[in-house]
Amino acid sequence: MARQRKGEVAINHNYCKRCNICPQFCPTKNLEIVGGKLVSYDRCIACFACERYCPDLAIEVVKIYHVETTPAG
Amino acid sequence: MEDTMRFKRFLKEENLPTPWCPGCGNGQILKSACQAFEELNFDKRQVVIVSGIGCAGRSAGFFDMDSVHTAHGRAIPVAEGIKTANENLKVVVLSGDGDLLGIGGNHLLHATRRNTPISIICYSNEIYGMTGGQVSPTTRLNTKTVTTPEGNKDCPVNVQAIIKAHNCFYARSTTFHLAHLKKSIIEALRHPGLSFVDVICQCIVNNGRRVGFKDAFEMLMYYKNNYKINDNTELLKENEIGITRWTSA
Ligand SMILES: Cc1ncc(C[n+]2csc(CCOP(=O)(O)OP(=O)(O)O)c2C)c(N)n1
Ligand code: SF4
Ligand code: SF4
Ligand SMILES: [Mg+2]
Numbered sequence: 280m281a282r283q284r285k286g287e288v289a290i291n292h293n294y295c296k297r298c299n300i301c302p303q304f305c306p307t308k309n310l311e312i313v314g315g316k317l318v319s320y321d322r323c324i325a326c327f328a329c330e331r332y333c334p335d336l337a338i339e340v341v342k343i344y345h346v347e348t349t350p351a352g
Numbered sequence: 353m354e355d356t357m358r359f360k361r362f363l364k365e366e367n368l369p370t371p372w373c374p375g376c377g378n379g380q381i382l383k384s385a386c387q388a389f390e391e392l393n394f395d396k397r398q399v400v401i402v403s404g405i406g407c408a409g410r411s412a413g414f415f416d417m418d419s420v421h422t423a424h425g426r427a428i429p430v431a432e433g434i435k436t437a438n439e440n441l442k443v444v445v446l447s448g449d450g451d452l453l454g455i456g457g458n459h460l461l462h463a464t465r466r467n468t469p470i471s472i473i474c475y476s477n478e479i480y481g482m483t484g485g486q487v488s489p490t491t492r493l494n495t496k497t498v499t500t501p502e503g504n505k506d507c508p509v510n511v512q513a514i515i516k517a518h519n520c521f522y523a524r525s526t527t528f529h530l531a532h533l534k535k536s537i538i539e540a541l542r543h544p545g546l547s548f549v550d551v552i553c554q555c556i557v558n559n560g561r562r563v564g565f566k567d568a569f570e571m572l573m574y575y576k577n578n579y580k581i582n583d584n585t586e587l588l589k590e591n592e593i594g595i596t597r598w599t600s601a
Contacts, residue, residue: 294368298375303569330356331530332572334379335369339357 286325287341290317294337301329301338359386362396364416371410375568377527377553378408381475384530385446388537399442402431404456407482407555408448408475425456432468442541445472450480453489453509464518467545473537474511474548477555485558496562511550512588516596521547523595524588527554528575532593539595552579552593 288310295317302310307322310329323340330338363386372378389399396417403412405424412419422430427447435443445452452460452474463470479497480486486499490511494503515522521543523536533551540547554560554571565571582594 296369296374298568300375300567300569300572327356332380334372334376334383334527334568336357336360336363336379336383337369 283345284321284323285343286323288319288323289339291337294335296335300332304328304332359390362386362389363414367414373557375556378475380527381551382411384533385537387534400434402427402445404447404451406448406451409451411446425451428459428463431470435470443470449476449490450488464515464520464546469545471540471547474550475553476550477553479555479559481555481558515548521598524550524593526552526575526579528572532581536595
């Protein structure tokens with residue numbers, strides 16, 4: 280089974296100043312500045328490092344809860 | 353909204369983003385102060401913020417609470433006045449190293465002598481950021497600035513010694529050590545007399561780049577590698593951060 284992402288990174292582009300702090304803190308390389316804009320991929324493990332270190336309140340990480348599906352026995 | 357963002361209730365979101373440069377550490381201190389207020393469950397009507405002039409001095413403008421943006425160097429006497437008029441208020445000063453220790457240094461000396469119950473959070477970026485990177489009272493020896501092109505030849509002010517000489521609360525932290533920074537601010541806000549939190553923070557644009565840092569992240573990594581936490585001492589060494597032990601006289 281493919282690894283499921285555990286977090287959704289909400290980026291406020293009005294607040295983001297593209298200082299490049301969060302991409303360097305992210306342990307899964309889930310964030311990157313591309314063409315002058317911060318983008319988030321699907322590798323978030325919801326560690327909250329980006330949200331914590333963002334000096335501009337531009338990032339909110341929302342945890343994704345996956346429901347375990349076990350075969351009926 | 354996750355619980356981690358509840359501190360936003362202390363800020364006026366319509367006044368954001370701040371005018372600070374990309375990567376500036378000031379935002380991190382603003383945020384940590386709000387997180388400390390949140391953790392202490394402060395009532396917004398119970399707190400007053402006072403700032404002086406400078407990049408750090410802009411802080412007062414973002415709070416959804418009573419705040420005063422005073423003249424350069426005068427945050428402390430204004431804060432003392434507010435506290436004297438209404439002792440039920442929590443009065444918190446947020447300002448820069450130049451503002452608090454340079455032009456306002458005399459006020460700090462006498463406020464600590466009086467032990468006025470206010471909390472002072474100093475944005476110690478070791479530079480006059482707003483005016484373009486001139487030497488400040490906390491600039492390290494031999495550091496190049498706009499006004500010390502050959503390196504600073506004067507000893508930085510020993511803030512810790514001034515605060516401790518009058519038996520006030522002193523803590524030092526950095527914008528990398530965020531859990532420690534928040535804890536330092538919380539302890540300062542709980543302290544019964546004057547408390548001072550010295551926050552080492554990055555001015556990437558008018559200080560960091562000149563001294564060779566590539567970006568704000570590199571400055572944060574420098575803080576990570578250079579400072580050790582020691583919360584169990586009466587006097588911090590130069591490469592230590594910590595909440596110093598305090599004994600009531
Ligand atoms: C009476 C007076 N003198 C000088 C100035 C110019 N001035 C504005 S900000 C500043 C330095 C601020 O330094 P600091 O408190 O360290 O704030 P930072 O910008 O580094 O956050 C100076 C000298 C002024 N505004 N008013
Ligand atoms: S929460 Fe952690 S893993 Fe997810 S994007 Fe932010 S830094 Fe990366
Ligand atoms: S000049 Fe320095 S202190 Fe002022 S906003 Fe820019 S980075 Fe921050
Ligand atoms: Mg300064």
